[in-house]
Amino acid sequence: MTRESLxxxxxxxxxxxxxLGSMVEQSVLTAVDSLKHRDxxxxxxxxxxxxxxxxxxxxxxxxxxxxxxxxQPIAHDLxxxxxxxxxxxxxxxxxxxxxxxxxxxTMLGDSDIPIPIREINHMAQIGISMLxxxxxxxxxxxxxxASAIPLEDDEVDQLYNKVYRMLIDMMIADPSKIDHxxxxxxxxxxxxxxxxxxxxxxxxxxxIATGELLEMDTSDDEAV
Amino acid sequence: MNTDNLPHNNNYVIETDxxxxxxxxxxxxKDVNLKIPPRxxxxxxxxSGCGKSTVLRAFNxxxxxxxxxxxxxxxxxxGKNIYDPxxxxxxxxxxxxxxxxxxxxxxxxxxxxxxxxxxxxxxxGNMDDLVEETLRQAALWDxxxxxxxxxALALSGGQQQRLCIARxxxxxxxxxxxxxxxxxxxxxxxxxxxxxxxxxxxxxTIIIVTHxxxxxxxxxxxxxxFTMDEDRAGMMVEFGLTSQIFTRPKNKQTEDYITGxxx
Numbered sequence: 081m082t083r084e085s086l087x088x089x090x091x092x093x094x095x096x097x098x099x100l101g102s103m104v105e106q107s108v109l110t111a112v113d114s115l116k117h118r119d120x121x122x123x124x125x126x127x128x129x130x131x132x133x134x135x136x137x138x139x140x141x142x143x144x145x146x147x148x149x150x151x152q153p154i155a156h157d158l159x160x161x162x163x164x165x166x167x168x169x170x171x172x173x174x175x176x177x178x179x180x181x182x183x184x185x186t187m188l189g190d191s192d193i194p195i196p197i198r199e200i201n202h203m204a205q206i207g208i209s210m211l212x213x214x215x216x217x218x219x220x221x222x223x224x225x226a227s228a229i230p231l232e233d234d235e236v237d238q239l240y241n242k243v244y245r246m247l248i249d250m251m252i253a254d255p256s257k258i259d260h261x262x263x264x265x266x267x268x269x270x271x272x273x274x275x276x277x278x279x280x281x282x283x284x285x286x287x288i289a290t291g292e293l294l295e296m297d298t299s300d301d302e303a304v
Numbered sequence: 305m306n307t308d309n310l311p312h313n314n315n316y317v318i319e320t321d322x323x324x325x326x327x328x329x330x331x332x333x334k335d336v337n338l339k340i341p342p343r344x345x346x347x348x349x350x351x352s353g354c355g356k357s358t359v360l361r362a363f364n365x366x367x368x369x370x371x372x373x374x375x376x377x378x379x380x381x382x383g384k385n386i387y388d389p390x391x392x393x394x395x396x397x398x399x400x401x402x403x404x405x406x407x408x409x410x411x412x413x414x415x416x417x418x419x420x421x422x423x424x425x426x427x428x429g430n431m432d433d434l435v436e437e438t439l440r441q442a443a444l445w446d447x448x449x450x451x452x453x454x455x456a457l458a459l460s461g462g463q464q465q466r467l468c469i470a471r472x473x474x475x476x477x478x479x480x481x482x483x484x485x486x487x488x489x490x491x492x493x494x495x496x497x498x499x500x501x502x503x504x505x506x507x508x509t510i511i512i513v514t515h516x517x518x519x520x521x522x523x524x525x526x527x528x529x530f531t532m533d534e535d536r537a538g539m540m541v542e543f544g545l546t547s548q549i550f551t552r553p554k555n556k557q558t559e560d561y562i563t564g565x566x567x
Contacts, residue, residue: 083564152518154550155559291552 086151090160093143094219097164097171100136101215104171105208107133107178108274112204114185115267116197123185126178133175140168159291160221163284167218170277174211177270184263193260196246200264203239203271206232210278218285226285229278230296236275243268317342317479317509318363322377325358325367333358334537336377338528340479345501345510347520347546350530351561355538356513359530360481363511364400365393398425401472405484407464409456409471414439414448417456417467421475434474441507442470443500462493466500473508480504482512486519498523517562521550529558 107126114123144161147153153161188195210229217225247261247268279296287293318340325333333355340346348356358367365386367373378385386396398421409417418435427434435452439445444466448459456467465485472480482501486494501510501523514520520527527549529542542555553559560566 082566086564153563154517154521155553155563157563158551 083151086147086153086157089143089147089151090153090157093140093147093161093164096136096140096143097168098215098219100133100140100168100171101211103129103133103136104175104178105211107175108181108204108208111178111181111185112201112271114182115188115195116201118185118188118190120186120189123182126182127186130175130179133172137168137172141165156288159288163218163288166284167215167281170280174274174277177274180270181267184267187263188260191260193257193264194250195264196243199239199243199246200267200271203236203243203268204274206236206239207271207274207278210236210275211281214278214281214285218281218288221285221288223286223289226282227296229282233275233279236272240268240272315342316340317382318511319380319383320359320362320377321380323359323362323379324376325355325362326372326374326376327370328372331535331537333362333375334533334539336538336540338540338543340509340511341526342478342509343505343507344525345505345512345523346526346528347524348511348513348528348530349515349517349520349561350538350541351532351566352515353536353538354530354532356530357483358538360483360511360513363479363481364397364402366397366402368393398475399477400479400481401475401477402481402483403465403468403472403485406488407461407468409459409464409467411455411457413453414456414459414467415452417471418474421471425475438470438474441473441504442466443496443503444470460493462489462496465489465493465497469497469500469504473504477508479509479511482510484513484515487515494519517550521546529553529555529561531557531561 107129110122111126113119114126144165148158148161210232214226214229217223217229244265247265251258251261283294283296286296316339318338320336320338323333323336323338324331336355336359338359348360350356358373361367362375362379367375375387379387381396381399384391386393410420412420415435418438419431422431422434436445436449439448444463447463448467451458456464459467465488469480469485486497489497498519501512504510505525512520512524524546527544527546528540529549530538531541532538542549542553542558544554549558550562553562557566
């Protein structure tokens with residue numbers, strides 16, 4: 081082993097990606113919690129904290145570019161660094177979804193609209209569980225684990241369809257609820273997209289191991 | 305080692321067939337089957353002692369000049385074994401030229417360095433035109449056109465190496481072998497040689513031995529990775545498109561070498 085400096089710095093960046101991942105997981109769960117409890121203060125905190133997620137992502141990008149420029153990594157090393165660049169972008173976007181959900185909490189205020197919170201919460205739990213294991217498989221560079229995760233997206237899609245139907249029914253029954261119900265549609269949409277981005281992370285894990293970039297099938301049947 | 309699927313045709317300029325090369329009793333190169341595609345740049349890389357220069361020298365019978373060296377197997381140039389008894393090694397070296405690690409121009413004028421090989425081959429055309437055309441091909445003309453009759457030794461290292469390339473191509477060979485042609489040059493002169501190799505590959509087949517993996521990655525179309533076995537005999541591990549070798553090598557030994565973790 082003669083590339084100790086490169087190896088050490090790559091491990092450090094991996095740690096940073098994991099840290100970014102846990103910041104994002106926390107942000108999504110807190111945002112959904114703020115919606116559940118109509119907790120506007122917590123929602124504002126999520127919105128404010130998104131900047132730390134963005135900063136962390138730029139720091140990771142910068143560290144990767146410096147490493148590429150100074151160490152000339154190739155083959156597996158280069159694939160790992162390119163994949164981490166991609167994954168940190170996906171994570172940052174998932175952070176934006178959390179911020180979007182928190183914004184909905186603030187916009188709903190204390191309106192009396194019934195929130196399908198059980199389904200929304202369930203979507204978030206599944207999505208975050210997928211994300212957590214996807215990052216584990218990514219760092220472990222385990223393509224078999226990574227390939228299995230996107231299949232769970234089906235359950236998220238089904239929940240999304242259910243929430244969608246509930247909210248549309250609510251709008252038809254009471255058009256005065258359209259404004260707030262469409263905000264909730266946005267929440268469900270964000271959580272559905274979260275699971276899609278987890279699939280992208282899993283694709284990168286396969287890429288590191290094999291060098292093949294392939295689109296993973298998630299048998300997509302979302303409502304809109 | 306199977307190179308059958310690369311590239312997708314059978315028109316190889318050089319093919320080695322179970323090439324073994326010995327220095328005395330020492331087996332220096334073992335069982336190399338390598339196919340060189342025409343008008344491409346093929347890089348041979350590998351750690352010191354893996355036999356890459358020995359294989360390169362086998363391509364124009366330069367090993368004949370080393371008394372203890374002998375080889376088994378065949379080196380086919382357009383299907384003809386260059387080690388057959390009826391083959392004249394001088395004729396082989398006219399068709400397969402060579403450029404060395406250290407620029408080694410003759411202690412003569414720039415003009416004479418280019419003209420010399422052609423003249424002893426009995427060239428009877430317009431020598432001035434040939435010298436100019438050759439120096440242009442070697443991307444050296446603009447720098448030396450006003451000093452053609454000055455000593456080649458007054459040129460910079462990079463210019464001397466381009467002059468050696470001009471000397472090699474003046475006799476219109478098919479193949480130019482390059483043994484670490486940039487190891488004595490600074491980075492700018494190195495990039496100039498690499499650009500020149502790219503231009504020359506439109507007309508000539510280039511085979512380059514290099515220790516500089518970035519150079520192989522930048523400048524070649526195909527890469528052969530050599531290493532040595534437990535008896536220190538050099539052998540070919542992997543051959544493929546350079547873009548594949550440096551992004552997705554198939555062999556673990558190749559990956560370890562190119563990523564700097566072995567060798």
